[in-house]
Amino acid sequence: MAVICAAPLMAEGVATALDGVADTRLLPTDLEDLSALLRTLAPDAIVVDRECRAAHVHADQHGVPLFVVPVEAEGGDVPSPERLRALVVGSLLAVQVRA
């Protein structure tokens, strides 16, 4: 699973929340060729903490679940660690069933 975050502490929180559920690769958003790296890593799911075009394109093209977890709630809903864990497990199972 790829965790692409502008805030390293958010990436760390996501990785901690998914500990035991997924192997996480933490990637900064400003990597030069993120698209190529995602193709190489071929993640089962992607988590981002802000708009990330490369992640969206990869998710669309490869049918990979994409989760957005903003660092600041700003009145919106940010999933709790437990909810993110459940969402990721559910989506990974769904992918396996479809395969």
Place this chain on the structure above:
Amino acid sequence: MPTHVLVADPVGLFRMGVRAALERAGGFVVSEAGDETELFEEIDRERPDLVLLDLHLPPFGAVAAIGRLEAGQGPRVIAWALEPDGDQVLAALSAGAIGFLTKDMKAESVVRGLHTALEGQSPIRRSLLTGVIGAFQNLERRDRYGERAIKLSSRELEVLGLIALGTRNRDIAVQLDISEFTVKRHVQNILHKLNVPSRDVAAHIYRSVFGAEGTPQFAVTV
């Protein structure tokens, strides 16, 4: 003796990341709060040394929470946000925060900031300083201009407000139902009272004090 840090932030995933980073760094005990109610409960229960306080902590934000903390002689507070502007940083510091960090900092930098605070200094991310200085200068300018603007009569303020909107003397006269000669006299008085050389500068002062929309923000003496 470990340093007790209270992380007050509505986003559980972010709190979890901060906790993991501080515990890995060592020397810290971490507790968490998701809103202002939990913040004060944790402060009463845990007596933290430092609080890392999200600028947008529900329900009223960090500035309101810091105001309450200061009144109660609470712990030292470092506010933070993802991309704060200078006004927000200045407001938090004015309310009583001892420092301001940003939430996109690496864990090592945050730990360094906490150690800086423990040494009695103020951790402020370097990239925020330009914005803070700008906000401070704007505040000073608004105060200074406000002192001058308060000398104007309500009619002069009306005239100046229209000047700030780019209205010409002839049109001001029509709008206020006065002669153009009277408008010119008002303009002369405005320039004299504000001690400025031109109507453009006077208009700039008006916009600085009352905002771009030209709506007075305080009661004006006649």
